Each structure stands twice: as structure tokens, then as C-alpha cells.
Amino acid sequence: MSDLLARLTSLLPARADLAEMRRDPRRDLLAGLTVAIVALPLALGFGVSSGLGAEAGLATAVIAGALAALFGGSNLQVSGPTGAMTVVLLPIVGAHGPAGVLTVGLMAGVMLVALAALKAGRYMRYIPAPVVEGFTLGIACVIGLQQIPNALGVPKPEGDRVLPVTWRAIEEFAKAPNWTAVGLAVAVAAVMLAGARWRPTVPFSI
Known part of the structure; x- marks a missing residue:
């Protein structure tokens, strides 16, 4: 139990992380603006594609980006809206409305935190690249047809x-x-x- 608690605690930002954030704010601000410019049209488009509207995509991108910057574990990560989720969320919106999307989002968040605590990310190296590329291409085709x-x-x-x-x-x-x-x-x-x-x-x- 104590080991699991320690793993969950390690996911939270530490003093060293906060000190790193203050080291070069100008560079971080420029990088953030660059990502925001690219992610803005994506967020609007994916919000419309998911059936929840452009405002939902924009709000989600802002909140997710802030949380990823605070709790993320890599200095090189870029957070933003993903096309794969629009395909997954569209039938959920049609069947259950926005409340269904919130429920599914919370469930996915709990699963991700659990996988992070179990350090399951290291097993991603065993997934062949063609599988990831095929999945991404399929999602792109679905979004294009939408x-x-x-x-x-x-x-x-x-x-x-x-x-x-x-x-x-x-x-x-x-x-x-x-x-x-x-x-x-x-x-x-x-x-x-x-x-x-x-x-x-x-x-x-x-």
C-alpha cells in the first residue's frame, strides 16, 4: 500500500519541477505560444467533429494543456487535442449527450492515473510502429470523411x-x-x- 501511495505521490509536481519552470520563462512562453497557435484550429475543428461544438474543443484544450504542463513528466511533451478522441466521442455524444462525455472522460482519467502508477508506459516500446501508424491513418480517414x-x-x-x-x-x-x-x-x-x-x-x- 505504501509503495502504491509513493508512486501516486511521484506523479505530483515537486519543488524541483517548479524551480525548473522558473528557469527560462521567456523560452517556455515562446514554446507555449507556438503550440497554442497550432493547437487552436485543431481544438476548434475537433470540438465541432465530436458534436459538442467549437467552444467545447477550445475549453478542453486550455484545461488539458494547463494540467499537462503542471503534472506532465517530460520536458519535451506537447499537449493538445487529438483526432482519435473525436471518433470515439461522436457516438457517445449521440447516445448520451455531453454528460456521457464527462463520465467517459473521468473514467479514462482514472484509468490513466492507475496505469501511470503501475508504470505501464514502459510497455509501449513493444507495440510495433505499423500498428500505431495504421491506427493514426484510420483515424485520419474517419475525420476526413466527417x-x-x-x-x-x-x-x-x-x-x-x-x-x-x-x-x-x-x-x-x-x-x-x-x-x-x-x-x-x-x-x-x-x-x-x-x-x-x-x-x-x-x-x-x-
Whole structure:
């Protein structure tokens, strides 16, 4: 019991951590602003994709970023919204609403603290890279399909299954094409891709 308590205590910030935070505040502030500029459009987009709205994504990114900075265990970590959670949360929002998301979030937090206390992170090295890359690619495809109704300028059809919703959106677009929306979506994508090549340090995603 005492060993488990010691492990939980080790997760809390110590005096050395607080002293490290005050060592170079200018560099930390610049790094924080850089991450915030990149994470802002992600937070807004993922909030909309999850079905809770842009304001939920923004609030979650701010709170999670502050907690990660205070309780994080690495000097190199970057915290921010993740695309994987939008796919997981969308059916939960549809079935149980925002209260269901809060419950699932608390359950996931308890599980993460327990895994951290058990030092389970060291076993991540045994997960093959293709598994992680395949998972990430699958999530990217799902998020891309979720944006098809917006890109086509049609109301999002009912349902939480991505492929049927996307197909119905394409059928609606075929009945009454909205080329202005398509042109705007293509232009935004072109600016983001070309801008990232032209000036990698400028956050064109905003």
C-alpha cells in the first residue's frame, strides 16, 4: 500500500519541477505560444467533429494543456487535442449527450492515473510502429470523411456511422450542387499545403 501511495505521490509536481519552470520563462512562453497557435484550429475543428461544438474543443484544450504542463513528466511533451478522441466521442455524444462525455472522460482519467502508477508506459516500446501508424491513418480517414458534408455545403445527415453519412451527403450534393462551398474547401486546403511548403514557420492552418 505504501509503495502504491509513493508512486501516486511521484506523479505530483515537486519543488524541483517548479524551480525548473522558473528557469527560462521567456523560452517556455515562446514554446507555449507556438503550440497554442497550432493547437487552436485543431481544438476548434475537433470540438465541432465530436458534436459538442467549437467552444467545447477550445475549453478542453486550455484545461488539458494547463494540467499537462503542471503534472506532465517530460520536458519535451506537447499537449493538445487529438483526432482519435473525436471518433470515439461522436457516438457517445449521440447516445448520451455531453454528460456521457464527462463520465467517459473521468473514467479514462482514472484509468490513466492507475496505469501511470503501475508504470505501464514502459510497455509501449513493444507495440510495433505499423500498428500505431495504421491506427493514426484510420483515424485520419474517419475525420476526413466527417468533413465531407461541410466541404460539399450540405446539411450533415443524421447518424453516427461515417460511411453512410458521407454517402448520403454526396447524394444530397448531387441533387443540388454547391460549387461555392467546394471551391472554398479546395482553396483552404491549397493555402494550407502550399503555405506549409513556402513558409513552414507560419501557421497557415489558422
